[in-house]
Amino acid sequence: MTATVRSAWGDVPATQLRQFAERARNEIPVLAQDILREIRREYPGLPVILDESGEPMSLIGIRRALEHFVEHLATGLGSPHVHPRVFQEFGRGELLQGRSLDSLQAIYRLGVRLAWRRLAEIGQQAEIPAPAMYELAESGFQYLDGLVAESVRGYAEAAARQAGERLRLQRRLLDLLLTDHGGDVSMDELLAERAARIGWPVxxxxxxxxxxxxxxxxxxxxxxxxxxxxxxxxxxxxxxxxxxxxxxxxxxxxxxxxxxxxxxxxxxxxxxxxxxxxxxxxxxxxxxxxxxxxxxxxxxxxxxxxxxLPPEELIDDLGRRLLAPLDDCGASHGRRLAETLLAWLETRGGAPEIAARLSVHPQTVRYRLRQIRELWGDGIDDPDRRFELELVLRAKRLRGQ
Missing domain, CATH: 3.30.70 (Alpha-Beta Plaits)
Structure with a gap:
């Protein structure tokens, strides 16, 4: 059986808690202003973003955070907190400004520290026992974690949307880039425009x-x-x-x-x-x-x-016509003659050089070259015919044939 953990805050009389919560609630407007003033002093470069009424969004966020936290003081620290959604907007803003969440979290910690200092003073005035105030401090830092989580959620959602938008724009750039423009100069300006939208240096x-x-x-x-x-x-x-x-x-x-x-x-x-x-x-x-x-x-x-290799049909057709003299030589002997012919076409060397290339005796090469001349006749001296024969034989070698 699990023992119930006693709560020092829960042991404080209800009237005393209500008194504490009422005093804290009355302090919120001034406390929010004080916190914002200190944040601006510590972080002078923090941008000021106003809502529709002209009030700073940061002040609204601080005030709402304090109000939501104070609401739970009289009902018990274990009650689930509702975190202001404006903190998601703060997270989105950090991404849009090109910053990480590090500075934002530091600002939150500063705000919680200042708020705790004032709540501790009110606790002394209301004579709240120290153990109960320790629980309040722990609850405050848990609340801070929730605010950070809201900002992280907003940051992540904005990052996902930004990534999705960049991916869409990048795909449009790729579609244009990988289309054959046929020398259309006007496409250069469109390419540059789409590249600029995703920050891609052309x-x-x-x-x-x-x-x-x-x-x-x-x-x-x-x-x-x-x-x-x-x-x-x-x-x-x-x-x-x-x-x-x-x-x-x-x-x-x-x-x-x-x-x-x-x-x-x-x-x-x-x-x-x-x-x-x-x-x-x-x-x-x-x-x-x-x-x-x-x-x-x-x-x-x-x-x-x-x-x-890709023009396979054309090469095969050319090969059937050019290599027809080998049809009656038998497969093995025809392959040897083809190897010798290709070595001769590639090197235009003599029998010793071709023999070294094929790892055979020079006399064997001379015999094969005589046969090649008999099979192809004077056509073997035609430069165009030699070029076509080399193309066909190189293709067969690439295919492993």
Missing amino acids: PQAVAVAVLVRPAREAVPPAVGPDVLLDMEREQPLMVVPDPDAAGRAELLRRATAGWTGAIGPPVPLADAAKSLRWAQSAITLMQRGLLPSGELLHCQEHTEALVL
């Missing part, structure tokens, strides 16, 4: 990255505020300003650890849609297993694959 160049979620609940990449990050898309996007700046690549690598993605080449701001297309193409090749995954891939480092 860069000269950008690179666009496409990300693949490792899991639905994955923590977003910890990019800096200058990187536009849209996590609401099925495949999140990043617009990275000045991607060639010193240290940028390393910062991106750390920020995207655990993510798979591709970042397009740096382009002028107006061409951001082009960078996005290359990144999307790289993601498609990753999903087919033709490019490495598991980290942020830079398209600039895989230009050959991005140029040769």
Whole structure:
């Protein structure tokens, strides 16, 4: 069986409590003014915001806080407090002014300290026992916690609205940025306007990255505020300003650890849609297993694959026509001839150099080169034909064929 904890405040006669509460209530107007005066002396930079009647909001808040607290003095300190909603407005104001809640909480503590000093004087006049006054002090600090909680709630709600609004404006900027403008100069002014609304410095160049979620609940990449990050898309996007700046690549690598993605080449701001297309193409090749995954891939480092692999049908059709001479050579021998042909096209070297590249005997290379000339005839000396053959053979090598 739980023992009931006696309350020293509850043991004070009701008439004595009513007398104390009445005196405290009469002191509220003057006490509120005194508290505000001291707060302004300690914090001279505190902005003065007036309500519709021209009265300072801070004075209204102090007065209401004192009134609500005093209401409970005669009924018992354990009664639940109703905290003035104006303290939520104070929290919202701190966010809108670009400040943290630290200074606001310090102001609250100052106000409670001054209020307690006056209540202690009234307690002596009303002959309230010391143990009861200790309970009153504890209740006062609990009340302070409630006021702080109201301000935190207001601050958090304002921050959420502000973040939501910024996200909406950022999405509008991204939609415009990633649209192909076709050289429309008038779009530059609109881009600058939308960028200014979210405080994004307009860069000269950008690179666009496409990300693949490792899991639905994955923590977003910890990019800096200058990187536009849209996590609401099925495949999140990043617009990275000045991607060639010193240290940028390393910062991106750390920020995207655990993510798979591709970042397009740096382009002028107006061409951001082009960078996005290359990144999307790289993601498609990753999903087919033709490019490495598991980290942020830079398209600039895989230009050959991005140029040769996407036009698959065209390359295959060209390959069927150009490599037709190998059709009757058998799969294994045809593959060896193709490897030798590609090595010759890439190096234009002699048999020893090609042999070293393929790890075979130079005499084997000479034999294969004679066969190649017999199969393709004089066409093998045509520069255009050699270029097309190299394209086809490089594409097959990239595919692992």
